[in-house]
Amino acid sequence: MLKIDHLTKRYGDTLAVNDLDFEVTPGVVTGFLGPNGSGKSTTMRVIIGLDRPTKGRATINGKTYDQFKSPLHEVGALLDAKALDPARSARNHLRALALANRIPVTRVDEVLEFVGVASVAHKRVGGFSLGMSQRLGIAGALLGDPGILLFDEPVNGLDPEGIRWIRDFFRSLAKEGRTVFVSSHLMSEMAVSADQIIVIGRGKFITSGSVDELTATATGTVFVRSTDVGGLTRVLSDLHAGVVPANDEGLSVSGLTSDQIGEAAFAAGITVWELTPQRASLEDVFMDLTADSLEYGHSSNVVVP
Amino acid sequence: MSHAPTLVDITRSEWLKFRSVRATLIGVVTFLVLTIGLAALITLVIKSNWSQRSTLDKLAFDPVTTSLVGVFLAEFAVGVMGARFITSEYASGAIRSTLAAVPRRVHLVAAKIIVLLVTFFILSEIVVVVAFELGQFIYRTGHLPWASLSNATDARAVAFAGIYLTLLTLMGFGLGLIFRTTSTTISVYVTLLLIVPIITAFLPSSWQNDISKYLPSNLGRAMMSPDLSGSSFAWDTSAILLLVYTCAIVGAGTYLLTQRDA
Numbered sequence: 001m002l003k004i005d006h007l008t009k010r011y012g013d014t015l016a017v018n019d020l021d022f023e024v025t026p027g028v029v030t031g032f033l034g035p036n037g038s039g040k041s042t043t044m045r046v047i048i049g050l051d052r053p054t055k056g057r058a059t060i061n062g063k064t065y066d067q068f069k070s071p072l073h074e075v076g077a078l079l080d081a082k083a084l085d086p087a088r089s090a091r092n093h094l095r096a097l098a099l100a101n102r103i104p105v106t107r108v109d110e111v112l113e114f115v116g117v118a119s120v121a122h123k124r125v126g127g128f129s130l131g132m133s134q135r136l137g138i139a140g141a142l143l144g145d146p147g148i149l150l151f152d153e154p155v156n157g158l159d160p161e162g163i164r165w166i167r168d169f170f171r172s173l174a175k176e177g178r179t180v181f182v183s184s185h186l187m188s189e190m191a192v193s194a195d196q197i198i199v200i201g202r203g204k205f206i207t208s209g210s211v212d213e214l215t216a217t218a219t220g221t222v223f224v225r226s227t228d229v230g231g232l233t234r235v236l237s238d239l240h241a242g243v244v245p246a247n248d249e250g251l252s253v254s255g256l257t258s259d260q261i262g263e264a265a266f267a268a269g270i271t272v273w274e275l276t277p278q279r280a281s282l283e284d285v286f287m288d289l290t291a292d293s294l295e296y297g298h299s300s301n302v303v304v305p
Numbered sequence: 306m307s308h309a310p311t312l313v314d315i316t317r318s319e320w321l322k323f324r325s326v327r328a329t330l331i332g333v334v335t336f337l338v339l340t341i342g343l344a345a346l347i348t349l350v351i352k353s354n355w356s357q358r359s360t361l362d363k364l365a366f367d368p369v370t371t372s373l374v375g376v377f378l379a380e381f382a383v384g385v386m387g388a389r390f391i392t393s394e395y396a397s398g399a400i401r402s403t404l405a406a407v408p409r410r411v412h413l414v415a416a417k418i419i420v421l422l423v424t425f426f427i428l429s430e431i432v433v434v435v436a437f438e439l440g441q442f443i444y445r446t447g448h449l450p451w452a453s454l455s456n457a458t459d460a461r462a463v464a465f466a467g468i469y470l471t472l473l474t475l476m477g478f479g480l481g482l483i484f485r486t487t488s489t490t491i492s493v494y495v496t497l498l499l500i501v502p503i504i505t506a507f508l509p510s511s512w513q514n515d516i517s518k519y520l521p522s523n524l525g526r527a528m529m530s531p532d533l534s535g536s537s538f539a540w541d542t543s544a545i546l547l548l549v550y551t552c553a554i555v556g557a558g559t560y561l562l563t564q565r566d567a
Contacts, residue, residue: 011566049408050401051566066408069309077405083398085326092325093402099318100406102310140402 001026002047002148002179006056009042009203016042018203019056024181026147029170031194032183035290039203040183041079044152048077060148072101076141077150081133081157086126090117090136093125094143103143111139130157138169148179155189167193187286201290214285222258225250225274226265235268236261250274315407315416323390323420332386336379337432343375344436345443352447368452369459369531372440373433373466376529377522380473383429384494387421387477392487404567414482414559418475425474430467437463458531465544466529472551473498473521479551482558498522521547 002024009017017039024030034040045051047058049065057064060074068074084093094108112118115135120128125136134157141149151170155163170193174180184190190197191211199206199214207214223246226232233243233251241261242254253261258275265272323329351371358366394400407413437454444451452459477494484490498521505517517523518537527543538546 045566048405050404052564068408071408072406079401080398083401085322085393085397085399087326087328088322089325092321093399096318096322096325097402097406099321100310100315100403102308102314 001061002181003059003062004043004047004056005059007043007046007053007058008055009039009046009051010054016203017046017053020200020203020205021056022198022205022208024148024179024198025196026179027174027177028195029174029180029182029193031190031197032181032200033187033190033194033197033286034183034185034200034206036185038185038201038290040185040200041152042203043200044077044079044150044181044183047150048075048079050079070101070144072097072103072144072146074144074146075148075150076144076146077152078134078137078141078154079150079152081130081137084125084133084136087124089122090125090128090139091121093136094140097140098143101144107143107145111142114142115139131159131162134158134162138166146178149173149181151180151182153183153185155184155186155193163189199286199289206289215279221252221254221278222256222261223250223274223276223278224253224261224265224272227271227273231268232265232270232272235264235270239264252278312412312415312419315412316419318406319413319416319420323424326393328389328393329386332382332389333428336382336386336428339382340375340379340432341436341439343378344372344440347374348372348440348443352443352449355447355449363450366450367531368441368444368450369437369462370526370529372437372444372452373463373529375436376433376466376470376525379432379470380498380522380525381495383425383470383474384477384498385491387425387474387479388481388490388494389487390417390421390478391481392485392490395485396487400567410563411559414555414562417478418555421474421478422471426467426471429470429474430464433463433466433470437466452531461540462529462531465540466525468544469525469528469547472547473525476521476551476554479554479556479558482555482562519546521550 004020004022007017007020008015020039020043032040032043042051043058046053047060047065048071060068065071065075091108091112094112095105097103098105098108109118112121115138117132117135117139120132125133128136134154138154141151154166158166170180170182174195182194194211196208196210197214198208224232225248229245229249229251236243236251236253236256239256239260241256244252246252256264258277262272262275348371355363394403403413404410407416434454437452441451441453454460454463477490480493481487481490484493502517502520502522505513505520508516518527523537524543524547527537528540528547530540537543
């Protein structure tokens with residue numbers, strides 16, 4: 001069980017993570033969603049003990065990372081695929097990690113084979129493409145056969161085939177009962193690869209839930225086409241609806257249901273050609289949520305001591 | 306889960322990291338060439354000019370230190386290797402995967418120190434003995450005064466030349482822990498060994514004598530000199546002082562590593 005316990009991390013004047021508090025459950029792929037600079041990487045760095053929290057802590061099965069003598073058996077992490085000594089071979093990179101955690105060298109060859117870089121294992125990693133480095137990073141994360149896996153923006157730099165491979169791979173890890181915690185700033189990616197999603201913005205927790213739950217909470221918009229766009233805009237604006245022009249001489253209306261719009265148009269004697277409720281995409285939800293967090297974010301920056 | 310890894314496991318990991326990059330090989334070869342090559346060069350020059358020397362010059366001749374003069378170039382090679390053992394990890398970002406595998410940072414430093422200490426002690430002792438023997442061989446063939454390891458004072462001077470290089474390797478490593486970037490670390494290291502002595506040379510001579518004997522390079526000179534000159538510390542005091550400097554620098558670096566975000 002991975003638990004983020006009222007975690008706050010401040011770098012100088014910047015509040016990178018602000019009282020984050022959540023748990024990541026095993027058996028599912030959990031997406032960690034937030035815009036760039038929202039504190040995802042910082043949270044992951046604290047989890048694996050690279051950065052010291054200002055307040056709070058991150059625990060793995062009740063322990064902080066530095067309490068593990070052989071941490072690669074507990075947590076496997078891929079934070080930055082290019083953070084390797086370019087002069088060392090892929091195999092020696094993994095062997096060094098394995099030695100420090102008493103992992104047999106046979107396991108090194110096993111994971112190299114699994115991620116598909118065995119053929120270049122003796123080459124220096126400086127010449128690796130980002131995709132190959134990502135695969136090597138995944139091999140490193142799997143080395144100790146850990147119950148918890150962290151991936152920071154893992155699809156960056158992968159080709160479509162690689163992205164598909166990694167999605168299936170996350171699912172299979174989760175199916176084996178592991179905790180899989182994957183960060184991304186791409187909502188579209190999370191919508192297809194994650195089961196549960198935790199959304200943060202400006203270092204603060206915003207919401208969490210399944211993809212369906214998150215899209216259900218959002219109020220959708222209604223697409224309306226009419227003979228009298230100007231008249232209908234006035235009528236709907238009087239009802240405090242949000243009205244913005246949409247393509248095809250239509251309007252995108254928020255704050256009212258399609259029923260309410262139809263009734264209002266009928267009462268005003270305006271002909272309506274089309275009235276289509278638009279289901280909010282995860283992307284819309286995300287934009288709404290993080291837009292809010294920007295406003296709250298400014299004031300909260302000053303509050304925390 | 307297998308048994309918890311010990312310092313031995315972490316040391317084996319660091320040893321693999323140390324020997325699995327080409328920069329190590331290049332550094333070691335540079336170290337050998339500088340020390341042994343310079344020993345050959347200088348002693349040959351001395352030998353060919355011997356007949357033109359004054360009697361006073363001949364009396365002041367020290368066959369030990371002249372054969373070990375390469376140490377004062379090699380100290381830069383070993384310092385850079387010591388520094389790079391940690392700064393190259395910061396440069397590439399590999400320090401993050403290292404610390405993820407070894408979160409007990411004091412253990413990591415201990416393992417790296419063991420690797421550097423053992424490797425550079427053995428290497429340095431071999432190199433200075435070879436340089437010394439080569440130099441003495443050249444002196445012997447020219448019928449110059451020559452020294453021998455069977456003389457305890459001379460053997461001590463040679464052995465401590467190796468210890469001097471070993472301590473400077475660790476000093477470079479300690480500075481690397483503190484400054485983290487290769488360029489800054491090497492700048493500070495060179496300043497300490499090369500620039501500070503130049504600056505002190507401009508001080509009034511009464512100050513100069515008080516300050517300069519504390520400088521690492523002068524401690525090294527005292528450590529590897531068979532006879533004591535008046536203005537420096539004795540070889541044993543010098544060695545202890547240099548050890549204290551090294552421990553202080555490595556200690557400060559280790560403390561900073563445990564406190565800082567990686």
